[in-house]
Amino acid sequence: MTKPPKKRAPIPGVVVYQRGRKWAYRIELERDPLTGDRRWEYKSGFTTEEEAWTKAIEAKAEHERGQRVSPSKRTVAEFMAEWLAAVREAIKPTTYTNYVDYWKAYGVRVLGWRNLQDLDVPTLNTFYRHLLTAGRCKPDNNTVMYEYWSTRQVAGVEPSPKEISENCNVTIHAARHAVQRYRRGRKPVAKPAGLATKTVKNVHRMLHRALSDAVAWRYLSYNPAVHASLPRERRQTRRRKGSTWTPDELNTWLKVAVRDRDAALWVLVATTGARRSELAGAECDLLDCDAATLDLLDTRVVVDGKAADSDGKTASGNRTISLDPITVAYLRKHLAMLDEERRAFGDSYQDHGKLFCHPDGRPIHPDTITRRFNRLVDRAGVPRIRLHDVRHTYATLSLDAGVDPKIVSDRIGHANMAYTLQIYTHRSTGRDRGAAETVADVIFGEAWQPPADPTEDDDEAAA
Helix, strand or coil, X not given: CCCCCCCCCCCCCEEEEEECCEEEEEEEECCCCCCCCCEEEXXXXXXXXXXXXXXXXXXHHHHHHCCCCCCCCCEHHHHHHHHHHHHHHHCCHHHHHHHHHHHHHHHHHHHCCCEHHHCCHHHHHHHHHHHHHHCCCCCCHHHHHHHHHHHHHHCCCCCCHHHHHHHHCCCHHHHHHHHHHHHCCCCCCCCCCCCCHHHHHHHHHHHHHHHHHHHHCCCCXXXXXXXXXXXXXXXXXXXXXXXXXXXXXXXXXXXXXXXXXXXXXXHHHHHHCCCHHHHHHCEHHHEECCCCXXXXXXXXXXXXXXXXXXXXXXXXXXXXXXXXXXXXXXXXXXXXXHHHHHHHHHHHCCCCCECCECCCCCECCHHHHHHHHHHHHHHHCCCCCCHHHHHHHHHHHHHHCCCCHHHHHHHHCCCCHHHHHHHHCCCCCCXXXXXXXXXXXHHHCCCCCCCCCHHHHHHHHHC
């Protein structure tokens, strides 16, 4: 006679029972942290009682270790909506806006429909390759407008901004700015079908952070972004050609820029390397002309196309910089102009305390600074560079002039000196010439004679 199976000792919180021809289990979980309600996990479909007990014990152990992930049909889109709402108040508005834009533009169509718990490393690898080769989805309106404008020019008719707006499906403001650029000879560069490597990495960083929270929330058992393969960024041993001005080019531009209403703004960026957001957010109360210092604290950035005040890019960005006498003189003149405008507008003057603003006191939009900079560059006839490249020009010229790299790093607001040297160290300045000659003297000594210059013989033969 066959003995009945030995009865298993009871395990607190675990119940195994027969359900039809299959077996199932029920595990009692910790109470809901908010409501205190009791919670359970159920699972069925096991062939034998022993299998059900084994899976139940494994599941209970995972719960106790905080590693148990309950099965869910939650999609990636549903999770991302929940995650973005959760982190909104914990990150900067600019970061939140970037995350929303990245997800809506590149992620939701490809990943949104998938089950979150089905997301794995191969899927993310394929997703990143797609972004790199064909991920761009926003229309290249600038190229579209230029093609329409140039076609009409060939026909002997310059289209009006209204005509461009209607035929290219853009706003009238975008069309007006485009016409101004094209008249000055600024041709757009067509954008490729894929995204830049940096953009793909930004999307990855967002997903990495989101999926890490999914693990913490027990929606996932692991973060697939940890092991995903990212495209390699080409190493840049020096700044791209034409990205900075020579001292003569900077001087030529300044001679034109100081005739502008905001001459002090252009002098300030040239002599300090301040960021655009710092220029737009600079405040009158933080300028001390007697002490020749300016505190750069809050910034003014672009969030979803609109200007918004922020607390700076990094903690190191909050700094006090010293000013040279010429810059101070231009700033004193600028403050006097602001006082005149304040009196002229009277009660209608909108005093926000900004150092650089519109004549009626309204804060200036960062994009307005860029557009005005580009017009001054075209007027001066110097090589076209970005406004941010004036910052690079300042840092490069400072290092070339022998300024201590730590001082340069502090003045431009970098977190550490190594980052400054990584960006601005290049091989064309000859700053290492003294070191080369010193070591050569040690190696060769005074008695060593260099060989004759063969070019001198060629010159004599030609004569």
